[in-house]
Amino acid sequence: PLVKELFGLSELEEAVRLKFGLRKVVIVAGDSDESDDVKREIGRAGSRVLAQSMEPGDIVAVMGGTTMARMAAHLKVSAPMKDNWFVPARGGLGESVDYQANTIASELAKRTGARYRMLHVPDHLSEDAYQSIMQEPNVREVVDMIRSARIVVHGIGDAATMARRRKLSQETIDELIRDGALAEAFGYYFDREGRVVHRMVTAGLRLEDIEAAGTVIGLAGGRSKGEAIASVMRFGHDDVLVTDEAAAEEALRRA
Numbered sequence: 165p166l167v168k169e170l171f172g173l174s175e176l177e178e179a180v181r182l183k184f185g186l187r188k189v190v191i192v193a194g195d196s197d198e199s200d201d202v203k204r205e206i207g208r209a210g211s212r213v214l215a216q217s218m219e220p221g222d223i224v225a226v227m228g229g230t231t232m233a234r235m236a237a238h239l240k241v242s243a244p245m246k247d248n249w250f251v252p253a254r255g256g257l258g259e260s261v262d263y264q265a266n267t268i269a270s271e272l273a274k275r276t277g278a279r280y281r282m283l284h285v286p287d288h289l290s291e292d293a294y295q296s297i298m299q300e301p302n303v304r305e306v307v308d309m310i311r312s313a314r315i316v317v318h319g320i321g322d323a324a325t326m327a328r329r330r331k332l333s334q335e336t337i338d339e340l341i342r343d344g345a346l347a348e349a350f351g352y353y354f355d356r357e358g359r360v361v362h363r364m365v366t367a368g369l370r371l372e373d374i375e376a377a378g379t380v381i382g383l384a385g386g387r388s389k390g391e392a393i394a395s396v397m398r399f400g401h402d403d404v405l406v407t408d409e410a411a412a413e414e415a416l417r418r419a
């Protein structure tokens with residue numbers, strides 16, 4: 165409440181932008197932990213940012229999650245984007261189908277008249293399975309598109325919540341906690357300083373692809389995610405953050 169009195173939302177946006185060295189920050193009023201309407205507003209604001217960022221020919225790689233699903237439900241464009249592609253950033257992550265990256269990529273393509281490809285590969289692969297699956301021309305083609313995406317759009321989660329949602333083994337969860345994991349994004353886990361503490365062999369987007377993408381857009385809100393947002397912003401490869409007031413206040417406090 166104090167922060168709210170001192171700063172209007174645009175001052176808060178500017179404070180977050182400067183703190184984490186971002187290109188753009190959009191903050192909606194409220195706290196998504198307390199109201200689903202706020203999460204919907206993050207989705208709506210995120211869809212506007214994405215529409216403004218897309219240029220003809222762009223490949224957009226999207227992650228899954230409930231916030232991303234809200235974004236997909238709102239995207240509107242003035243003319244069909246026939247030269248654009250939506251691809252899932254990663255394979256299946258054991259999420260329910262509504263919130264999987266594949267579903268979100270196809271929904272976005274339907275809403276915009278763009279094209280899409282799917283990646284029907286589990287996300288956690290052994291080295292052997294990875295090597296052989298990448299020999300499949302269909303898989304290879306989609307993976308190459310994913311890795312050359314110019315725009316990446318993703319959610320951010322709290323590490324423990326996401327580890328449970330992804331049904332990681334207790335052993336892996338204990339290891340993550342021991343390594344200081346606070347946040348999860350793109351299937352990777354980050355500590356307070358934004359260092360990656362857990363990575364795995366994946367057919368999807370790798371860290372180097374995220375670093376190479378022209379525009380990386382993060383969407384996440386709710387006070388409970390403030391610390392996770394701060395740690396992913398410290399990782400330092402996001403360009404745009406769309407969040408809510410409560411998460412923004414908390415992220416600044418943790419930074």
Ligand code: BG6
Nearest residue numbers: 227228229230231319321349350
């Ligand atoms: C997904 C990302 O987009 O959103 C995850 O793949 C992230 O990395 C998750 O943790 C957060 O999901 P939600 O449902 O809280 O928006």
